[in-house]
Amino acid sequence: MAELGISDREIAALVRPVRVRPDVEPAEVFARATWTGIAEPGDRAAGLLVTALGARRALAAVIGHWPVERIIAEVDPAARAGRAALGREMHDALARWRPRVNSAAAVRALQSAARIGCRLVVPGDDEWPGGVDDLGVHAPLALWWRGQPESMPAMGRSVALVGARAATGYGEHVAMEASAGLVDRGFAIVSGAAYGIDGMAHRAALASNGVTVAFLAGGLDRFYPSGHDALLGSIVDTGAVLSELPCGAAPTRWRFLQRNRLIATASQATVVLEAGHRSGSLNTAGHAAAAGRPLGAVPGPVTSPASAGCHRLLRDYDARCVTNAAEMAELLEPGGAATAPGLRLGGGEASPEQVRVLDALSTRSARDVNDVAVRTGMSPNAVIAVLGVLAVDGLAREDERGWLRRV
Amino acid sequence: MAELGISDREIAALVRPVRVRPDVEPAEVFARATWTGIAEPGDRAAGLLVTALGARRALAAVIGHWPVERIIAEVDPAARAGRAALGREMHDALARWRPRVNSAAAVRALQSAARIGCRLVVPGDDEWPGGVDDLGVHAPLALWWRGQPESMPAMGRSVALVGARAATGYGEHVAMEASAGLVDRGFAIVSGAAYGIDGMAHRAALASNGVTVAFLAGGLDRFYPSGHDALLGSIVDTGAVLSELPCGAAPTRWRFLQRNRLIATASQATVVLEAGHRSGSLNTAGHAAAAGRPLGAVPGPVTSPASAGCHRLLRDYDARCVTNAAEMAELLEPGGAATAPGLRLGGGEASPEQVRVLDALSTRSARDVNDVAVRTGMSPNAVIAVLGVLAVDGLAREDERGWLRRV
Numbered sequence: 001m002a003e004l005g006i007s008d009r010e011i012a013a014l015v016r017p018v019r020v021r022p023d024v025e026p027a028e029v030f031a032r033a034t035w036t037g038i039a040e041p042g043d044r045a046a047g048l049l050v051t052a053l054g055a056r057r058a059l060a061a062v063i064g065h066w067p068v069e070r071i072i073a074e075v076d077p078a079a080r081a082g083r084a085a086l087g088r089e090m091h092d093a094l095a096r097w098r099p100r101v102n103s104a105a106a107v108r109a110l111q112s113a114a115r116i117g118c119r120l121v122v123p124g125d126d127e128w129p130g131g132v133d134d135l136g137v138h139a140p141l142a143l144w145w146r147g148q149p150e151s152m153p154a155m156g157r158s159v160a161l162v163g164a165r166a167a168t169g170y171g172e173h174v175a176m177e178a179s180a181g182l183v184d185r186g187f188a189i190v191s192g193a194a195y196g197i198d199g200m201a202h203r204a205a206l207a208s209n210g211v212t213v214a215f216l217a218g219g220l221d222r223f224y225p226s227g228h229d230a231l232l233g234s235i236v237d238t239g240a241v242l243s244e245l246p247c248g249a250a251p252t253r254w255r256f257l258q259r260n261r262l263i264a265t266a267s268q269a270t271v272v273l274e275a276g277h278r279s280g281s282l283n284t285a286g287h288a289a290a291a292g293r294p295l296g297a298v299p300g301p302v303t304s305p306a307s308a309g310c311h312r313l314l315r316d317y318d319a320r321c322v323t324n325a326a327e328m329a330e331l332l333e334p335g336g337a338a339t340a341p342g343l344r345l346g347g348g349e350a351s352p353e354q355v356r357v358l359d360a361l362s363t364r365s366a367r368d369v370n371d372v373a374v375r376t377g378m379s380p381n382a383v384i385a386v387l388g389v390l391a392v393d394g395l396a397r398e399d400e401r402g403w404l405r406r407v
Numbered sequence: 408m409a410e411l412g413i414s415d416r417e418i419a420a421l422v423r424p425v426r427v428r429p430d431v432e433p434a435e436v437f438a439r440a441t442w443t444g445i446a447e448p449g450d451r452a453a454g455l456l457v458t459a460l461g462a463r464r465a466l467a468a469v470i471g472h473w474p475v476e477r478i479i480a481e482v483d484p485a486a487r488a489g490r491a492a493l494g495r496e497m498h499d500a501l502a503r504w505r506p507r508v509n510s511a512a513a514v515r516a517l518q519s520a521a522r523i524g525c526r527l528v529v530p531g532d533d534e535w536p537g538g539v540d541d542l543g544v545h546a547p548l549a550l551w552w553r554g555q556p557e558s559m560p561a562m563g564r565s566v567a568l569v570g571a572r573a574a575t576g577y578g579e580h581v582a583m584e585a586s587a588g589l590v591d592r593g594f595a596i597v598s599g600a601a602y603g604i605d606g607m608a609h610r611a612a613l614a615s616n617g618v619t620v621a622f623l624a625g626g627l628d629r630f631y632p633s634g635h636d637a638l639l640g641s642i643v644d645t646g647a648v649l650s651e652l653p654c655g656a657a658p659t660r661w662r663f664l665q666r667n668r669l670i671a672t673a674s675q676a677t678v679v680l681e682a683g684h685r686s687g688s689l690n691t692a693g694h695a696a697a698a699g700r701p702l703g704a705v706p707g708p709v710t711s712p713a714s715a716g717c718h719r720l721l722r723d724y725d726a727r728c729v730t731n732a733a734e735m736a737e738l739l740e741p742g743g744a745a746t747a748p749g750l751r752l753g754g755g756e757a758s759p760e761q762v763r764v765l766d767a768l769s770t771r772s773a774r775d776v777n778d779v780a781v782r783t784g785m786s787p788n789a790v791i792a793v794l795g796v797l798a799v800d801g802l803a804r805e806d807e808r809g810w811l812r813r814v
Binding site for chain 1: 729
């Protein structure tokens with residue numbers, strides 16, 4: 001990586017401690033690590049460039065001041081329509097990126113990561129959460145993570161439980177039940193480690209000895225919120241904490257919003273447990289829906305502002321109403337054991353005629369068939385047929401005076 | 408009506424006190440009154456016969472022991488497919504009806520009705536609730552009613568509010584707010600006068616000086632439930648209480664289920680406010696959906712069994728989630744004033760770039776454009792453009808040291 005003034009040997013030394021496996025060449029990993037400090041999360045131009053050139057050559061293009069024409073010739077060799085727009089996009093992107101290209105920052109981020117046991121996963125690794133690739137050009141270029149490598153594949157069968165920071169006791173109770181119930185069914189729990197619903201979802205998963213994964217909006221050297229330091233430490237011990245920002249990066253509102261797209265796509269379904277009318281959880285829900293992931297919302301009292309966002313999702317965004325862990329699991333496995341039985345529009349198990357005949361019988365006064373026929377408005381023959389069935393079922397009986405209801 | 412052994416003059420005298428207007432000939436009205444005591448609610452064969460022959464000739468066919476062949480020749484003169492099935496249906500129906508043909512009972516029902524100010528409305532009357540005609544061959548043949556004639560057309564702009572007898576304080580509160588809010592918007596409230604949600608919906612409508620209409624499952628000479636005697640009396644004073652059963656008929660389970668189809672179709676939309684997992688309100692909801700009426704369900708805590716039925720309607724039956732009177736009104740008038748604004752998936756009113764730049768500014772430390780460009784990952788030119796907008800909006804300001812956030 002001569003362009004950055006760092007030797008391949010130095011790069012190999014920097015990369016080694018943050019990698020689980022050495023399959024990808026160190027210079028590519030180093031370049032991806034560097035990109036996480038250059039492009040803001042979700043940067044489309046960075047996604048296009050890195051996909052087309054690889055992280056290393058893409059970085060060389062920025063550092064080497066390649067002309068825009070050369071870049072778009074590589075990104076779009078077929079010279080399709082929209083080339084002019086692509087040219088403008090790359091021109092603007094280069095102007096964004098150049099002030100941030102800083103080899104010292106990249107080296108510092110890797111050194112900080114190594115110090116705290118923070119590692120880097122890149123596309124193609126076994127530990128890479130494949131779901132985020134559905135973000136296409138907006139997918140993360142690499143993910144920093146702290147935790148247990150074996151927890152990463154668990155995201156392949158996971159549900160995101162998200163919700164308001166200002167949760168109510170009701171919301172936290174439901175989050176706890178949902179998280180524990182999903183863990184019991186073999187799902188990992190993905191969330192954002194915020195106060196309120198997120199925290200409760202993580203805690204209940206830990207208490208149930210489940211795998212739980214938190215996505216943060218800043219570098220993993222300083223956990224946010226700091227009040228969840230101990231919780232995040234516990235997640236690191238058994239699951240994983242991830243971020244696409246390098247050590248040293250502060251969480252910003254933009255990064256929170258982009259972090260939400262990772263929660264929504266790294267998991268297979270998203271459930272919003274409580275959310276105010278304009279809660280950030282609706283942003284996560286929007287990302288899940290955009291990525292074609294099943295979206296569930298837990299209803300609550302209409303008198304509770306903390307459920308207003310969930311009701312908006314049910315009303316206006318086709319979220320599925322989910323009321324317990326079984327129904328949440330069903331978002332992923334329709335027709336599973338939790339499938340609701342058909343709604344009986346009649347009165348319970350009995351047929352309409354049986355209802356009518358039972359209505360017309362008394363437990364005390366015996367009635368003859370003609371009397372029952374008049375009371376039910378059914379023909380005597382039909383009454384006899386139904387009485388036979390009811391007798392077999394133990395619901396009616398005949399004595400010498402006539403027919404009686406047993407119950 | 409020689410067949411019944413009653414003279415036309417006697418019939419006219421019996422019918423006069425129960426009619427608001429004399430447009431339909433007395434013998435036809437008398438026959439419809441008689442039919443309400445012969446056929447159980449929703450009897451398809453009765454609907455077919457009365458539609459084809461008129462109530463009077465249909466009655467004559469039953470009394471005169473017309474052969475089934477003659478009856479089906481009149482019901483289905485085009486001799487379409489299914490004639491054999493129709494023959495069997497009519498054969499069975501005649502066997503049902505004959506034991507109930509009883510002129511004395513019809514006369515008694517009319518006399519009882521006249522005594523208590525109960526009247527009869529038939530299809531074609533101005534007071535007939537046209538919505539029930541959507542039931543086709545299952546439509547009522549006539550409706551007994553007590554109340555104010557001017558309240559009957561109000562059903563043309565009405566919402567059915569139904570729910571569990573075993574309502575919670577939450578459910579009753581929401582029912583009260585919904586009913587009062589719908590009355591304020593000019594809707595009549597239709598319900599079933601049961602304990603719990605129904606009763607609260609009626610009471611709140613009365614308290615708001617609105618029109619409310621109750622459908623009962625038995626004769627109007629004895630109100631059911633008797634604990635709602637006073638409530639039903641108040642509804643009679645300002646609105647209407649209706650039933651398709653004649654005076655003297657007891658409510659049965661079958662009649663409750665069939666009564667629900669009238670609530671669902673006499674109104675323009677049905678809202679279920681609270682309902683257990685197998686509540687009878689789900690039956691009303693099923694009738695509303697079958698008739699193509701908009702169906703709303705009010706969510707509640709997932710921990711409340713009294714809301715389980717509402718959540719089933721949201722999950723499995725495409726009911727619309729409604730949380731207040733405005734949203735209930737919107738079931739009937741989509742795109743009305745209550746239409747929800749588009750969900751903002753971003754962070755409030757600001758554009759993504761504005762969010763990023765605001766994040767990068769401080770209220771205390773002034774920062775120059777290049778600094779902000781690095782912090783945001785945007786190009787300096789883009790930062791300058793966004794800062795200009797933020798300055799105009801009063802969100803950022805520039806002093807001699809650089810840029811600052813104002814709020």
